[in-house]
Amino acid sequence: MIKITIVAGARPNFVKIAPLIHQIESRKSEGRELDFRLVHTGQHYDQKMSGDFFDQLTIPLPDVNLGGGGGTQAEQTASIMIAFEKELLDNRPDLVIVVGDVTSTLACSIAAKKLQIDVAHVEGGIRSGDLTMPEEINRMVTDSITDHFFTTSEIANTNLRNAGVSEDRIHFVGNTMIDTLLANQDRLIRPTGDIYDSLDSQRYLVMTMHRPANVDEGSRLKELIHTIASGVDNLPIIFPVHPRTAKILENMGIDYPNLYFSAPLSYLEFNYLVKYAKGVVTDSGGITEEASVMNVPCITLRDTTERAETIHLGTNELIGTDPDAVAAALERMMTGNWKQYKGIPLWDGGTSRRIIDVIEKLYESN
Structure with a gap:
């Protein structure tokens, strides 16, 4: 049985994890040896900023809410790390999946690696080069300790290679946010x-x-x-x-x-x-x-x-x-003098399937 802990804390995270959860649930229904716990760090706690996402994107309610919202960035990071460490000690997975570049991403990656648990970063490798942005620091620190990177573009792949990451840890899969968007085009609400x-x-x-x-x-x-x-x-x-x-x-x-x-x-x-x-x-x-x-x-x-x-x-x-x-x-x-969308490789709605394929291959012997 492959045990996965999926972390979400802020509005964009929920959009990115939804198709991963749907993919795992689908495979579980087929008898595949996969299970997950959904951890909501509580970083966003406004109903429109997080609560509605569970209903609209048909995500199950989280197994735990760490209540890490509020305070300064340092206070929030510390609060989430303390609570997530306890969660991992009580429910140790084979793999922790973090997404994006928010405080929760950074905090939960550190807590997991301190406990010698593998971390996979969905949307790993992206960089702005702007260290005045808290998100850039979150990306850099998370990627410095990540085991497996699920990337959205060849640009991200190049960034990781330039940082010395080996090819076997870079998995170019596309964008789970686009999986969610394409799956919901007929469900959008005026x-x-x-x-x-x-x-x-x-x-x-x-x-x-x-x-x-x-x-x-x-x-x-x-x-x-x-x-x-x-x-x-x-x-x-x-x-x-x-x-x-x-x-x-x-x-x-x-x-x-x-x-x-x-x-x-x-x-x-x-x-x-x-x-x-x-x-x-x-x-x-x-x-x-x-x-x-x-x-x-x-x-x-x-x-x-x-x-x-x-x-x-x-x-x-x-x-x-x-x-x-x-x-x-x-x-x-x-x-109307504007460029048209040319198509971005692998932003095709199949990213979550590719991610779970990789995870099953990496951890199937556990």
Whole structure:
């Protein structure tokens, strides 16, 4: 019996683990010797940021919630490590699967390796080169102790090879986030409410911002929002506000007639909006992947990206935060002068199957 512990803590993690769980459950039903425990670290605890995902993506409720939300990054890391160590001592697996680049990824990798348990990193090897981003530190530390890397692109493979990782530990499988997206295209849900009732396809934009570099400094955030709200020919802009950003916006008095703030949306609702939008303006890496596969124009408000394949083969453009550059990109988006999705290798809906194939081959003698 291969025993796997799957770790999820933040919103993107749930999207990435869902197809892995479905694949394991399918094989278990066929009599295969596989079992898993789902550990929710509690890093995200807002209902829309995590709770709805279990229902919408048909993920079973977690076997345990470590309650690691809140506090500084160091406090959160410590809390998750302490709780996860106890979980592993009580329920020791053959393999711990971590996904993405959040605090939970880092904390649970360290705790597992301290107990001499193998770690597999789904989405291993991606790099932005920007050490001001906490996620980049999480990626680097996690990958420095990971046993097996499940990668999304040849760029990630090259990064790992350059770091001295041997070929037998690099498994190019594709992107589990795209497995989830493709599996749910027919299940997307139009959000309800006055904001959404009057939206016409291709006649609105979707915006998200949560990176500290964009939202922590009030003057920069105001300037970005002014540039965007003023540069889209009065098209409605739907801005589902991350809880972190909401706190900053509370007292800033930002008000544009075409800018609509909303609470965080569920997965199926948010991707409905993206699918039918004229374009997306974001500082999120994951959204650039989803927008690219749905062939929706995407502007990224960052100077670096860890997902370069979305630029080379997708619909994403790395614009930065200079108002003139943002305004010029918006003008091109409004006129339809934008590149089309070319197809990214192995982003085909079969990634989770390939991952579990590898795990069965590696651990079948256990």
